[in-house]
Amino acid sequence: MKPSRRLRPGPLTLLCAAVIGTWGSAAHAQSLLELYESARGYDASYLSAKLQYDASLASAEQGKAGMRPSANLSAGLSYTDQNLSANSSATAAQAAALQASNRGFQTQSLSASASQPLYRPANRAAYDQALQRAELAKAQLEAAEQELILRTSQAYFDVLAAQDNLTAVQAQRTAVAEQLAAAKRRFEVGTSTIVDTRQAQAAFDRIQAAQIQAENDLAVRRLALDQLVGRAGTRPLPLSTPVLLPAIEGDVNRWVQDAQTQHPSVRGAQTNLEIARLEVVRAQAGHKPTLDATASQSFSQTPSGTSSSTVTKRASATVVGLSFNLPLFAGYATENRIKETLALGDKASSDLESAKRTVSQTTRAAFFNVMSGQSRVKALEAAETSSQSLVDSTRLGYQVGVTINLDVLDAQSQLFQTRRDLAVARYDVLVGVLRLRQASGGLAVGDLQNINRILARP
Numbered sequence: 001m002k003p004s005r006r007l008r009p010g011p012l013t014l015l016c017a018a019v020i021g022t023w024g025s026a027a028h029a030q031s032l033l034e035l036y037e038s039a040r041g042y043d044a045s046y047l048s049a050k051l052q053y054d055a056s057l058a059s060a061e062q063g064k065a066g067m068r069p070s071a072n073l074s075a076g077l078s079y080t081d082q083n084l085s086a087n088s089s090a091t092a093a094q095a096a097a098l099q100a101s102n103r104g105f106q107t108q109s110l111s112a113s114a115s116q117p118l119y120r121p122a123n124r125a126a127y128d129q130a131l132q133r134a135e136l137a138k139a140q141l142e143a144a145e146q147e148l149i150l151r152t153s154q155a156y157f158d159v160l161a162a163q164d165n166l167t168a169v170q171a172q173r174t175a176v177a178e179q180l181a182a183a184k185r186r187f188e189v190g191t192s193t194i195v196d197t198r199q200a201q202a203a204f205d206r207i208q209a210a211q212i213q214a215e216n217d218l219a220v221r222r223l224a225l226d227q228l229v230g231r232a233g234t235r236p237l238p239l240s241t242p243v244l245l246p247a248i249e250g251d252v253n254r255w256v257q258d259a260q261t262q263h264p265s266v267r268g269a270q271t272n273l274e275i276a277r278l279e280v281v282r283a284q285a286g287h288k289p290t291l292d293a294t295a296s297q298s299f300s301q302t303p304s305g306t307s308s309s310t311v312t313k314r315a316s317a318t319v320v321g322l323s324f325n326l327p328l329f330a331g332y333a334t335e336n337r338i339k340e341t342l343a344l345g346d347k348a349s350s351d352l353e354s355a356k357r358t359v360s361q362t363t364r365a366a367f368f369n370v371m372s373g374q375s376r377v378k379a380l381e382a383a384e385t386s387s388q389s390l391v392d393s394t395r396l397g398y399q400v401g402v403t404i405n406l407d408v409l410d411a412q413s414q415l416f417q418t419r420r421d422l423a424v425a426r427y428d429v430l431v432g433v434l435r436l437r438q439a440s441g442g443l444a445v446g447d448l449q450n451i452n453r454i455l456a457r458p
Contacts, residue, residue, distance in 0.1 A: 029235040031455055033448045035225070036152045042230030043151075049144030056137030063130025066123030069116040076109040111298035115323075118293055122285035125278045132278065136271040143264035146443040153434050153448070155225040156236050157427035162218040163238070164423040169214045172416040173207045179408055180204050203409045237455040244454055245377065245429050248436070252367045255440050259359040263441030269348070269355040276348040280341040286334035289326040295319065359439065366436040373429040380422040387415040 030038075040046060117123055180200035187197050225234050260266055301314040327334070394411040430451060437443040 029237045035229045038229040046148045053141040060130040060134040067127045071114040078107045109300040113296040116293045119291040122282045125281040129278045139264040139268040159221045162221040166214040168416045169211045240456040259363040259440040263359045269352040273348040276345040283337040283341045292323040363439040366439040370432040387418045
């Protein structure tokens with residue numbers, strides 16, 4: 001009989017184990033909400049959307065300027081060097097008089113003016129557009145925040161799924177190792193053939209390779225979560241046992257109705273439609289008059305006189321009035337601008353309808369995916385119980401000689417596969433509920449708090 005092979009873990013296995021061990025000792029376990037708060041202050045995509053929101057608010061404020069008064073202050077200081085000379089035909093007296101007029105003098109001036117729009121329909125429409133753009137920026141930021149919640153949750157449960165897969169592979173490796181040892185003992189005493197030993201050895205070799213793959217997959221998933229939240233060595237809290245998945249309230253039509261009214265993309269499309277309508281108003285204002293209230297105050301002086309006098313002169317003037325302007329003809333620019341804005345308004349209306357149809361379809365798909373996932377979890381829970389019974393039966397049958405070693409190995413493999421599928425199905429349901437909330441436009445931090453309640457305590 002050949003001596004049994006003793007398999008040693010490869011370099012990749014040792015590296016992954018060292019990294020996982022380092023993570024486990026370097027950091028405490030974090031909840032989903034805690035990691036989301038970290039991602040909120042670190043994720044580049046979300047921060048970009050936040051800065052875009054701040055810029056949009058500043059841009060929206062600019063639209064209010066057309067409804068507010070404007071004021072200007074100006075000052076001037078000039079120096080004039082006057083040099084007069086007579087031609088050859090001038091008399092001596094005339095030349096002397098001109099020579100006496102040669103001098104330099106200063107002119108100082110100061111003026112202030114203000115204007116208040118009284119009737120400017122284009123400015124009023126621009127002001128209303130500014131308010132709508134602020135609402136649009138808010139909807140876009142909400143969409144970015146919901147996307148971050150979903151990405152963080154997906155990365156979180158990806159790590160948990162990889163951990164469960166590694167745990168299942170390790171448990172299967174232990175079970176196969178025990179089965180291999182049992183097959184060797186039975187072969188040594190002559191109660192089984194070498195086929196059972198080789199089958200167990202082949203299964204052990206396969207599970208050894210699967211463990212290396214599972215360790216690598218866990219390391220990659222953890223690195224992805226680390227990068228998203230800006231932390232090193234993240235350790236997500238697992239689900240508490242027994243697992244209580246959240247229930248879905250209401251039917252699909254209610255979820256679709258909510259999506260068509262509160263989803264950020266629908267609200268954004270609705271806001272764009274209102275902005276397009278106001279753009280039509282601005283274009284039509286090209287035919288309308290404008291009226292402004294104006295006021296100005298000016299002051300000037302020449303401390304050393306002027307070109308004709310050496311006496312200091314001072315002058316001041318106050319002007320208050322109204323400025324009226326009526327456009328008459330602009331080369332058909334206004335008429336064509338109105339046609340352009342009307343077409344863009346129809347486009348915005350079509351975009352709104354498209355957004356409503358898209359969120360309706362996405363919400364229905366997300367709803368039915370959650371319902372299907374919940375049914376799958378129940379089926380896998382029943383399959384887990386059946387698979388455990390099958391393992392117990394085949395082990396007993398193998399001990400009494402009714403079944404062969406391959407039957408035991410297959411039953412064990414089926415049990416561990418079922419457990420992996422069940423864990424993944426549960427995570428899919430949790431992420432699916434969040435995806436449904438996002439599809440309906442109602443995803444918020446409170447949904448993460450609900451998931452936190454079913455996580456194990458650290």
